[in-house]
Amino acid sequence: MIKLQLLLRDPARDRSDDPALCALLEAHGMHVTACGMATISAETSLADAENLFGPIPNVRAGFASDVTSTPALAIPADLEHAVSLITIAPRHAATSQPT
Numbered sequence: 001m002i003k004l005q006l007l008l009r010d011p012a013r014d015r016s017d018d019p020a021l022c023a024l025l026e027a028h029g030m031h032v033t034a035c036g037m038a039t040i041s042a043e044t045s046l047a048d049a050e051n052l053f054g055p056i057p058n059v060r061a062g063f064a065s066d067v068t069s070t071p072a073l074a075i076p077a078d079l080e081h082a083v084s085l086i087t088i089a090p091r092h093a094a095t096s097q098p099t
Helices: 019-027 046-053
Strands: 002-008 031-035 039-044 083-088
Touching (some): 019 031, 019 039
Antiparallel strands (some): 002 039, 002 083
């Protein structure tokens, strides 16, 4: 599964209660895994991602392997009203010491 991060155009509220947006994401093969005030985390299969966005570069184990060279993905026209950026999520690593 490819892990995606979607930056929302209107970060005014939690999108987990927005069934229309969630339905659009699901129609594109994206399964919402978390919602926040400004972002949505989702995952999709490599096949669905490549059908929607074209070839997916720099992915290892579903995450961006090199964040600096991983481009933003094309936003489907029917999501442009709600989404301003789609990227492949970087792997998050736990730190051994609190900051």
